[in-house]
Amino acid sequence: MKILVVGGAGYVGSHCVRQMVAAGHQPVVVDNLVFGHRGALAPDIPFYRGNMEDESIITDILHQEQIEVVTHFAAFTYVGESVEDPLKYYLNNVAGTLHLLNAMKRTGVNKLVFSSSCTTFGIPDFLPIGETHKQVPISPYGQSKLDIETLLLSLAKVEDFRFAVLRYFNAAGAAEDGAIGEDHDPETHLIPLAIAAAMRKGKALKVFGADYPTPDGTCQRDYVHVDDLGRAHIAAMEKLKEPNTRLFLNLGVGKPYSVREVIDAVERVSGKKVPVVLAERRDGDPPTLFADPSLAKDVLGWEVKFNHLEDIVATAWKWHSTHPAGFDDKVDITRHKGTKAQRHKGGRGRT
Ligand SMILES: NC(=O)c1ccc[n+]([C@@H]2O[C@H](COP(=O)([O-])OP(=O)(O)OC[C@H]3O[C@@H](n4cnc5c(N)ncnc54)[C@H](O)[C@@H]3O)[C@@H](O)[C@H]2O)c1
Numbered sequence: 001m002k003i004l005v006v007g008g009a010g011y012v013g014s015h016c017v018r019q020m021v022a023a024g025h026q027p028v029v030v031d032n033l034v035f036g037h038r039g040a041l042a043p044d045i046p047f048y049r050g051n052m053e054d055e056s057i058i059t060d061i062l063h064q065e066q067i068e069v070v071t072h073f074a075a076f077t078y079v080g081e082s083v084e085d086p087l088k089y090y091l092n093n094v095a096g097t098l099h100l101l102n103a104m105k106r107t108g109v110n111k112l113v114f115s116s117s118c119t120t121f122g123i124p125d126f127l128p129i130g131e132t133h134k135q136v137p138i139s140p141y142g143q144s145k146l147d148i149e150t151l152l153l154s155l156a157k158v159e160d161f162r163f164a165v166l167r168y169f170n171a172a173g174a175a176e177d178g179a180i181g182e183d184h185d186p187e188t189h190l191i192p193l194a195i196a197a198a199m200r201k202g203k204a205l206k207v208f209g210a211d212y213p214t215p216d217g218t219c220q221r222d223y224v225h226v227d228d229l230g231r232a233h234i235a236a237m238e239k240l241k242e243p244n245t246r247l248f249l250n251l252g253v254g255k256p257y258s259v260r261e262v263i264d265a266v267e268r269v270s271g272k273k274v275p276v277v278l279a280e281r282r283d284g285d286p287p288t289l290f291a292d293p294s295l296a297k298d299v300l301g302w303e304v305k306f307n308h309l310e311d312i313v314a315t316a317w318k319w320h321s322t323h324p325a326g327f328d329d330k331v332d333i334t335r336h337k338g339t340k341a342q343r344h345k346g347g348r349g350r351t
Helices: 011-022 055-064 079-084 086-107 140-158 190-198 226-239 259-270 294-300 309-322
Strands: 002-006 026-031 047-049 069-072 111-117 162-168 170-172 205-208 223-225 246-251 276-279
Touching: 002 011, 002 055, 011 026, 011 226, 026 055, 055 086, 069 086, 069 226, 079 086, 079 140, 086 111, 086 140, 111 140, 111 226, 140 162, 140 246, 162 226, 170 226, 170 309, 190 205, 190 259, 190 309, 205 259, 223 226, 223 309, 226 246, 226 294, 246 294, 259 309
Parallel strands: 002 026, 002 069, 026 047, 069 111, 111 162, 162 246, 170 223, 205 276
Antiparallel strands: none
């Protein structure tokens, strides 16, 4: 399949691109590089630097590249920032997606895989979290994802529009060969932060609360390997070949691991001590979140390859320890916003 990967230079998107290539598909990436890295993509991956909200660019690309399906990873993803600046999140994540969808409609592309999030559920009533759990997000970020979920269903009721909403729990890990991995700035995810602390790159790792009602008092989350997410995307795209496909699927391993267990795993894998400092609980952090992935297993035949936290951490360690500065394509892109669809093959930071 010819796939448009929107936000494909980001963390999850770039790993999915590799999975798509490995499965024999042809990904074409569009990303504005506000957070992504051109270096996260192989030089031969067709790449357009642009904004998803720029309908004329997206329309041109969908036409020119004869795209059959869109996978949509582009978003701002910082939950805390979304509370402080909700408009920024609604403009990018909601309004941006509306324009992307309009470009799809204009060009007759009717298949979409959308990256949603477990944050759409808010504070859980019960665990594990299955698809029937009520969705009451507690942040504008989570709400921005739920708004798009709702819209997709409305669209599919009135036209032949097929979609798969994939709600990730905590994406984690890196490519098994260590070629690409996570490089966010700022970084807020626990595993890269714990690894950075072990490598003495920054300050000690902040542990937000050790008095939760969990076995060791720290919060528990469901860490799912990015390549397993990639495999779910590929299975979902196959499903979209069937008319009337409307999928809402929770993607996690189905096992919670605590902050303390993550720290222990990083110490075992790296052979280094993780310096830790205890901090106050953060607002809105539920003690435990983990998925019930059985529907994704049934519908997609999805089985995670990475079942154990330590194996996930090992892939992350391989990436971070060999790329301590992350991708080497850091450029100031704020002054170079493209205005028309320009396809870039290879090179770093070319605009
Ligand atoms: N990482 C996780 O644990 C996690 C969990 C749940 C859901 N998600 C969702 O998965 C998706 C990918 O997450 P990620 O961790 O890879 O984030 P990321 O920031 O690494 O990737 C997002 C990419 O989208 C691009 N982008 C943002 N706005 C854009 C726009 N308007 N036009 C074009 N490109 C734009 C960024 O430059 C970046 O490359 C996001 O939608 C996120 O909400 C991620």
